[in-house]
Amino acid sequence: MKIGIIREEKNPPDSRVTLSPRHCIALIEQGIDLVVQPSAVRCFPDADYLQNGVPMAEDLSDRDILIGVKEVPIDSLLADKTYFFFSHTYKSQVYNQKLLRAIVDKNIRLIDYEVLTNENNARVIAFGKFAGMVGAHNALWTYGKRTAEFELPRMKDLFDYQAAKEVYGKTKFPNIKIVLTGTGRVAKGAAMVLNDMGFTKVRPIDYVKNEFDKPVYTQLNSFFYAKRKDGEVFDEVLDFYKNPQDYDSDFDHFLPMSDIMINGIYWTNTGPAFFTADQMASPNFKIKVIADVTCDIAPVSSIPSTLRASTIAEPVFGYDPKTKSEVAAFGTDTIDMMTVDNLPNELPRDASEAFGDMFIAHVLPELQKENSEMLNKATIAQNKTLGPDFEYLRDYLEGK
Numbered sequence: 001m002k003i004g005i006i007r008e009e010k011n012p013p014d015s016r017v018t019l020s021p022r023h024c025i026a027l028i029e030q031g032i033d034l035v036v037q038p039s040a041v042r043c044f045p046d047a048d049y050l051q052n053g054v055p056m057a058e059d060l061s062d063r064d065i066l067i068g069v070k071e072v073p074i075d076s077l078l079a080d081k082t083y084f085f086f087s088h089t090y091k092s093q094v095y096n097q098k099l100l101r102a103i104v105d106k107n108i109r110l111i112d113y114e115v116l117t118n119e120n121n122a123r124v125i126a127f128g129k130f131a132g133m134v135g136a137h138n139a140l141w142t143y144g145k146r147t148a149e150f151e152l153p154r155m156k157d158l159f160d161y162q163a164a165k166e167v168y169g170k171t172k173f174p175n176i177k178i179v180l181t182g183t184g185r186v187a188k189g190a191a192m193v194l195n196d197m198g199f200t201k202v203r204p205i206d207y208v209k210n211e212f213d214k215p216v217y218t219q220l221n222s223f224f225y226a227k228r229k230d231g232e233v234f235d236e237v238l239d240f241y242k243n244p245q246d247y248d249s250d251f252d253h254f255l256p257m258s259d260i261m262i263n264g265i266y267w268t269n270t271g272p273a274f275f276t277a278d279q280m281a282s283p284n285f286k287i288k289v290i291a292d293v294t295c296d297i298a299p300v301s302s303i304p305s306t307l308r309a310s311t312i313a314e315p316v317f318g319y320d321p322k323t324k325s326e327v328a329a330f331g332t333d334t335i336d337m338m339t340v341d342n343l344p345n346e347l348p349r350d351a352s353e354a355f356g357d358m359f360i361a362h363v364l365p366e367l368q369k370e371n372s373e374m375l376n377k378a379t380i381a382q383n384k385t386l387g388p389d390f391e392y393l394r395d396y397l398e399g400k
């Protein structure tokens with residue numbers, strides 16, 4: 001097995017990598033044949049690999065397995081190889097149809113991290129925690145810039161999360177109230193950052209009823225933001241996940257006292273939005289900053305003002321609830337929207353270290369097997385056709 005770590009070539013550039021120098025050293029010590037392609041944008045400079053004896057090569061044509069993070073440009077795809085990356089094809093994403101076509105035509109085996117799951121159907125490689133961490137940081141960065149009550153550096157400009165924690169220790173956050181939605185990876189990452197910032201977590205009921213003389217947040221699971229349309233008691237979360245169309249939003253309790261909302265749920269297209277655009281224009285709506293990590297784009301979205309995804313370079317846009325349209329960021333009567341859709345890339349060192357740990361723990365042992373059920377289930381393309389579990393992409397592949 002000859003492994004190649006490829007350079008990220010997608011634009012805007014992603015500085016994450018699947019295996020850090022630390023991981024490469026460990027694998028080479030185990031006798032694994034591994035080569036890294038040089039990169040000018042990777043968060044670990046080439047020198048960090050070379051100084052540790054990790055071989056680098058521009059030409060990876062002698063490798064069997066090529067490992068990257070984001071989509072590989074079609075012209076860079078090497079025929080007859082096995083590739084691992086986030087291809088963003090399994091939901092028939094229009095913008096990557098040609099990429100999947102090229103993968104099939106070039107006889108590539110494509111294994112996509114997003115569909116790599118264990119026997120309990122849980123994903124084995126995911127970046128949600130880092131998206132939540134950066135999402136929470138950016139929410140506070142936005143609030144600080146808007147109010148000038150405190151200042152934070154951008155996460156992307158800090159060396160790593162440890163450096164961010166040092167900044168939090170020196171920052172005095174005002175007595176604001178934050179509502180965080182979700183209980184999964186994103187929400188856990190966001191909660192961790194809020195805790196490190198010194199926010200106190202309070203129960204939803206206390207958050208709604210009480211005033212606090214310190215910064216607080218509350219974290220909502222679906223029971224707190226949704227209710228059954230038929231008026232029956234909502235007591236079965238799996239029913240909500242399966243039949244979201246039978247539920248309405250129950251989020252309005254949190255509108256009059258929240259300064260910031262951080263959205264970290266997974267949202268299905270038929271689920272209720274938290275609030276309507278009309279509600280956002282009402283005097284009852286006090287939220288000033290929305291960090292929508294979930295980031296589904298309106299009108300098919302859980303937040304009606306997520307008009308578009310923003311970028312790491314320009315992370316915030318303003319939303320005027322009166323005109324329901326985009327305006328300049330950091331205004332006084334408008335709402336600031338932080339809708340970056342590649343948040344983990346602002347924390348590339350930490351995200352890459354975690355990525356490599358997950359890859360080595362869960363994927364490498366599968367690669368060493370003769371025939372891996374996990375890898376077979378995540379194979380989107382192979383032998384010039386679709387993988388058995390991805391036949392549903394046939395029309396998409398054929399461009400129909």
Ligand SMILES: NC(=O)c1ccc[n+]([C@@H]2O[C@H](COP(=O)([O-])OP(=O)(O)OC[C@H]3O[C@@H](n4cnc5c(N)ncnc54)[C@H](O)[C@@H]3O)[C@@H](O)[C@H]2O)c1
Binds near residue numbers: 127241294
């Ligand atoms: N903006 C970014 O850069 C970025 C990066 C990573 C993930 N995301 C997005 O964040 C969202 C959450 O990701 P995650 O990794 O935390 O997911 P997760 O599966 O770990 O957690 C999702 C949570 O959403 C809630 N939920 C509500 N309805 C649900 C349903 N029908 N099915 C499952 N969960 C439901 C639950 O609280 C659950 O714990 C996803 O939409 C993901 O695409 C965004």
